[in-house]
Amino acid sequence: xxxxxxxxxxxxxxxxxxxDGLEVNEVDDGLVIYDVERDRVHYLNPTAGVVxxxxxxTHGEAxxxxxxxxxxxxxxxxxxxVAECLAKLRAEGLVA
Amino acid sequence: MPGQAPRRRARGLTxxxxxxxxxxxxxxxxxxxxxxxxxxxxxxxxxxxxxxVAPLATVRLTVTGDAGAGYQVFDNGDLLARVGTPRQVLDExxxxxxxxxxxxxxxxxxVRFHGAVLTVDGTRIAVVGDSxxxxxxxxxxxxxxxxxxxxxxxxxxxxxxxxxxxxxxxxKPGTAELVPSAPWLADAxxxxxxxxxxxxxxxxxxLAWRLPVGPVDHVVQVERTSGASRLEPVGASxxxxxxxxxxxxxxxxxxxxxxxxxxxxxxxxxxxxxxGPDGVAPELLRSLTLRRGG
Numbered sequence: 001x002x003x004x005x006x007x008x009x010x011x012x013x014x015x016x017x018x019x020d021g022l023e024v025n026e027v028d029d030g031l032v033i034y035d036v037e038r039d040r041v042h043y044l045n046p047t048a049g050v051v052x053x054x055x056x057x058t059h060g061e062a063x064x065x066x067x068x069x070x071x072x073x074x075x076x077x078x079x080x081x082v083a084e085c086l087a088k089l090r091a092e093g094l095v096a
Numbered sequence: 097m098p099g100q101a102p103r104r105r106a107r108g109l110t111x112x113x114x115x116x117x118x119x120x121x122x123x124x125x126x127x128x129x130x131x132x133x134x135x136x137x138x139x140x141x142x143x144x145x146x147x148x149v150a151p152l153a154t155v156r157l158t159v160t161g162d163a164g165a166g167y168q169v170f171d172n173g174d175l176l177a178r179v180g181t182p183r184q185v186l187d188e189x190x191x192x193x194x195x196x197x198x199x200x201x202x203x204x205x206x207v208r209f210h211g212a213v214l215t216v217d218g219t220r221i222a223v224v225g226d227s228x229x230x231x232x233x234x235x236x237x238x239x240x241x242x243x244x245x246x247x248x249x250x251x252x253x254x255x256x257x258x259x260x261x262x263x264x265x266x267x268k269p270g271t272a273e274l275v276p277s278a279p280w281l282a283d284a285x286x287x288x289x290x291x292x293x294x295x296x297x298x299x300x301x302x303l304a305w306r307l308p309v310g311p312v313d314h315v316v317q318v319e320r321t322s323g324a325s326r327l328e329p330v331g332a333s334x335x336x337x338x339x340x341x342x343x344x345x346x347x348x349x350x351x352x353x354x355x356x357x358x359x360x361x362x363x364x365x366x367x368x369x370x371x372g373p374d375g376v377a378p379e380l381l382r383s384l385t386l387r388r389g390g
Contacts, residue, residue, distance in 0.1 A: 025336075025354060025358035027362060028364075034355075041350075043334075
């Protein structure tokens with residue numbers, strides 16, 4: 001069940017969220033995620049790890065870049081990089 | 097490959113007067129053998145590693161027969177195999193004892209990984225990598241340099257704690273030339289095979305062999321190179337990939353393997369060691385201890 005996102009663009013968007021059945025393990029340079037259903041291991045770099053962590057259904061897609069930059073305390077990554085990262089997470093079946 | 101025999105109760109066993117005892121992980125392994133040729137072969141793998149945990153279970157293996165009539169190997173009284181040569185007896189006993197040890201470890205939630213565990217200047221280092229990457233040669237150099245070696249082959253891990261599997265170090269021909277500071281290598285018994293291996297138990301050479309349970313201070317992924325040896329930081333996820341690739345699950349799920357591989361490196365500096373023919377890799381490991389000291 002997707003949560004309603006805290007989205008400044010409207011407040012009613014459904015935020016991206018990690019799919020069920022993932023074993024998430026934190027390591028120093030990101031996340032190691034095991035997809036039980038597909039029997040696949042994914043290695044996420046720090047940026048992808050933060051994007052994935054923010055995909056809990058409560059954050060709208062438009063808010064993610066700002067939240068990621070806030071997490072790192074820098075001006076990077078760009079909106080486009082976050083969007084690309086999110087697209088990859090979706091393509092890998094980690095985020096719906 | 098020795099044939100597997102149907103399970104049958106042992107009768108008329110003639111055990112050796114003094115059975116050998118080894119500890120492998122949480123198992124006490126007791127081997128009774130009457131035939132001197134089989135006993136001599138088994139003695140080559142007998143090890144005296146000092147474990148920091150007491151055994152929880154016992155596997156009792158008994159070998160009857162001789163080279164003329166053939167051998168029977170019993171596991172706690174049940175016929176395990178009929179084999180023809182002392183070397184096959186060794187293979188059966190060794191494989192059975194380790195299988196039992198690994199099964200119990202697995203049931204306890206520990207995952208086995210292929211790698212060496214060394215201590216250099218008080219710093220405990222797990223060295224993971226493919227066969228042929230030079231783990232054993234590195235281990236022998238560390239041992240000759242005053243460090244300690246727990247294993248050159250495998251360890252089990254759970255929640256970041258590491259426990260080495262006791263097995264005599266399997267040293268390939270030519271290693272003595274690469275580690276001239278280890279003259280005791282020449283005295284180690286030889287296991288016939290291709291190639292023949294020297295089987296090193298440090299305690300036979302006046303060296304300590306202690307197997308603690310606890311976290312490591314560094315994890316190093318070692319790879320063979322034809323160039324200069326070098327040691328550099330590498331992302332933990334790279335080392336986790338290496339650990340997963342070099343895991344030996346028994347009954348545990350892949351999710352458990354991934355979890356425990358991740359736990360080994362959690363909060364631990366990770367490195368890649370390119371191990372070249374220049375022989376400086378042991379010194380590079382020593383540099384990790386200097387880094388720890390600031």
